[in-house]
Amino acid sequence: MTLRRKTLLVTGITLISLIVLLYISSYIILMGSYSDLEAQNAKRNVERALNAFQVQIDNFNTVALGYANWDDSYQFVTDVNQLYIDSNFIDLTFSDNQLNLVVFLNNDLQIIYEKAFDLQTNQEIPFPESFRQQLLSNPSLVTHTDVRSIISGIILLPEGYLMVSSQPVVHSDGTGPINGVMIWGRFLDDTQIQDLADATALTINVYRFDDDFLPEDFQAAKTVLNGDETMFVQPLDGNTVAGYTLINDIYSNPALLLRIELPREIYAQGQTTIFYFLIALLVISAVFMLVTVISLEKIVLARVGKLSATVTHVRTSGDLHTPILMTGNDELANLADGMRSMLGALAQSQTTLQQAHDDLEKRVEQRTIELSQANSLLREEVAERKQAQEKLSQARDQALEALRFRTQVLANVSHDARTPLSTIMLRTELLQLQRYGTITDGQHKILELILLNARQLLNFVNNLLTEAQLSSDKIQAVYTEFSPAALLEEVSGSMIPLAEKKGLVLKTEISADMPEVINSDSHRIQQILANLLDNAIKFTTQGTITVSIYQKNKTHWALEVADTGIGIPTGVQQHIFEAFWQVDGSVTREANRGVGLGLSIVKQLTSLLEGELSLKSEPGQGSTFTVVLPFSRGAGR
Numbered sequence: 001m002t003l004r005r006k007t008l009l010v011t012g013i014t015l016i017s018l019i020v021l022l023y024i025s026s027y028i029i030l031m032g033s034y035s036d037l038e039a040q041n042a043k044r045n046v047e048r049a050l051n052a053f054q055v056q057i058d059n060f061n062t063v064a065l066g067y068a069n070w071d072d073s074y075q076f077v078t079d080v081n082q083l084y085i086d087s088n089f090i091d092l093t094f095s096d097n098q099l100n101l102v103v104f105l106n107n108d109l110q111i112i113y114e115k116a117f118d119l120q121t122n123q124e125i126p127f128p129e130s131f132r133q134q135l136l137s138n139p140s141l142v143t144h145t146d147v148r149s150i151i152s153g154i155i156l157l158p159e160g161y162l163m164v165s166s167q168p169v170v171h172s173d174g175t176g177p178i179n180g181v182m183i184w185g186r187f188l189d190d191t192q193i194q195d196l197a198d199a200t201a202l203t204i205n206v207y208r209f210d211d212d213f214l215p216e217d218f219q220a221a222k223t224v225l226n227g228d229e230t231m232f233v234q235p236l237d238g239n240t241v242a243g244y245t246l247i248n249d250i251y252s253n254p255a256l257l258l259r260i261e262l263p264r265e266i267y268a269q270g271q272t273t274i275f276y277f278l279i280a281l282l283v284i285s286a287v288f289m290l291v292t293v294i295s296l297e298k299i300v301l302a303r304v305g306k307l308s309a310t311v312t313h314v315r316t317s318g319d320l321h322t323p324i325l326m327t328g329n330d331e332l333a334n335l336a337d338g339m340r341s342m343l344g345a346l347a348q349s350q351t352t353l354q355q356a357h358d359d360l361e362k363r364v365e366q367r368t369i370e371l372s373q374a375n376s377l378l379r380e381e382v383a384e385r386k387q388a389q390e391k392l393s394q395a396r397d398q399a400l401e402a403l404r405f406r407t408q409v410l411a412n413v414s415h416d417a418r419t420p421l422s423t424i425m426l427r428t429e430l431l432q433l434q435r436y437g438t439i440t441d442g443q444h445k446i447l448e449l450i451l452l453n454a455r456q457l458l459n460f461v462n463n464l465l466t467e468a469q470l471s472s473d474k475i476q477a478v479y480t481e482f483s484p485a486a487l488l489e490e491v492s493g494s495m496i497p498l499a500e501k502k503g504l505v506l507k508t509e510i511s512a513d514m515p516e517v518i519n520s521d522s523h524r525i526q527q528i529l530a531n532l533l534d535n536a537i538k539f540t541t542q543g544t545i546t547v548s549i550y551q552k553n554k555t556h557w558a559l560e561v562a563d564t565g566i567g568i569p570t571g572v573q574q575h576i577f578e579a580f581w582q583v584d585g586s587v588t589r590e591a592n593r594g595v596g597l598g599l600s601i602v603k604q605l606t607s608l609l610e611g612e613l614s615l616k617s618e619p620g621q622g623s624t625f626t627v628v629l630p631f632s633r634g635a636g637r
């Protein structure tokens with residue numbers, strides 16, 4: 001919805017609400033006042049009617065007074081002469097005075113004359129019994145204490161409602177003593193009421209208070225007037241308003257309900273006034289709205305529209321230099337100023353942004369070139385790497401081939417070396433045993449030396465072969481059942497001559513709880529023990545070398561070689577198991593005739609047999625190597 005429409009809507013709704021509220025409030029206030037005025041007017045007219053009614057009674061009293069204060073009447077009460085009646089209460093007297101009833105009573109309250117007359121038919125009619133009874137039963141109507149007293153008012157009878165005037169009969173000059181009572185009565189029929197209406201120029205209706213069939217409006221009035229109210233006003237319809245009052249009888253009991261009707265001129269006047277007020281309100285509002293809308297259009301809407309159009313133009317064209325045309329010295333002009341400076345700042349930042357963008361593009365271009373150069377370099381490098389890798393792979397293949405070749409050569413060499421070595425050793429042993437003739441002690445010693453060196457050479461060749469096999473993963477454990485005691489005996493037996501030659505004692509111990517037979521690779525265990533014993537003898541100058549076999553736990557047994565030799569410094573203990581590694585030192589060099597393969601092979605063979613190798617050693621105190629092995633393959637894992 002546009003601002004213009006919203007403004008129109010808001011102004012329209014506000015004005016319509018204002019008109020409605022003003023109309024309702026003025027209607028309530030004005031019509032309230034007019035209703036009050038109407039009610040007051042109605043009450044005034046009710047009073048007028050009452051006054052007119054009182055005038056009728058007063059007139060009736062006045063005429064009656066002429067007869068009551070009269071010597072002839074006085075005389076009549078005394079002697080009841082017919083002449084008085086015949087000359088004074090002829091039919092004409094009744095019709096002239098609109099009289100319906102005349103009664104004379106003496107001081108003993110005995111009726112001495114009574115006459116009833118029908119004014120319609122102009123004939124005497126029977127005296128109403130009901131009135132007679134009332135006269136006789138109710139003395140208040142006939143009791144006069146004063147010569148001037150007049151009792152007048154309304155009496156309700158079954159025949160109708162009667163206007164009565166009861167006066168004492170006194171002398172013509174108004175003096176007493178009172179001689180009886182004269183009562184006049186006039187039925188208030190429609191003619192009488194019409195007279196009253198004519199006299200007041202009002203529409204008058206009268207109903208008996210005790211009427212069982214009162215019209216609805218009279219019933220409402222009866223209810224109100226039965227309380228404290230003396231008058232009651234209510235509209236009968238849109239054109240007529242009615243005022244009500246109650247007329248009591250002479251005994252002060254409610255007797256008649258009197259209603260006057262009036263045209264609702266005041267009310268109509270009120271409505272006309274409100275109608276004109278509404279017209280005026282509408283015209284003023286229309287003018288006001290027109291002025292407001294035109295002013296708003298000129299001061300705000302048109303200018304806001306102009307600003308909006310400018311903003312739309314900037315948005316669609318993207319032209320930040322669009323001029324913003326706005327004059328004046330108000331908030332809109334300030335807004336236009338703000339927009340101008342905002343557009344300026346935007347244009348500035350756009351330029352900066354464009355520059356940054358151009359800059360960035362240049363840098364991206366530069367980086368792309370660099371990247372492509374780096375890329376080609378990388379590609380070259382990758383190619384080189386690939387080449388190198390290929391070369392490396394070739395080298396590895398060659399190395400593997402060389403290794404295979406070396407292993408093969410070593411295997412051949414060791415085989416070729418071991419066969420003659422075995423022959424040499426066998427023949428030497430036979431020579432020693434003097435199978436080829438008697439030998440001297442000197443010859444025996446020489447043969448012993450030959451055997452020693454041959455054994456060491458065999459050990460060396462064996463080690464070389466094992467190392468070659470281990471490094472090319474060509475070695476596998478061969479499990480058989482064998483006696484550990486026999487193995488110990490065999491290996492240490494072959495080493496005893498070497499130990500003795502150095503003046504060392506070689507002891508063997510096997511614990512009693514060791515089983516007779518165990519399942520392992522006896523050949524490899526022999527190799528382990530031979531290497532450890534070889535080292536122990538090599539690096540011990542004096543003392544004892546002890547080889548023990550014992551049960552470590554339920555699943556493992558231990559092979560331990562302890563010497564009292566030079567020991568191994570703590571710092572190098574971790575290196576001695578590496579292949580071709582030897583402790584640097586004069587003592588070792590002197591004692592050592594090996595190449596640093598023995599312990600490396602021991603370690604690798606131990607793990608091949610699922611065992612563990614440990615060392616305890618202190619320089620000068622000797623060394624103890626312990627190999628812990630399972631009783632059978634897979635045990636203890």
Ligand code: ADP
Nearest residue numbers: 535536539576582583588594595596597598599
């Ligand atoms: P080698 O062939 O030199 O004996 P090993 O691998 O058997 O090679 O031993 C490595 C080195 O460990 C030896 O050179 C020696 O210095 C040291 N070594 C080995 N056993 C002992 C030992 N029982 N007592 C002292 N040093 C030892």
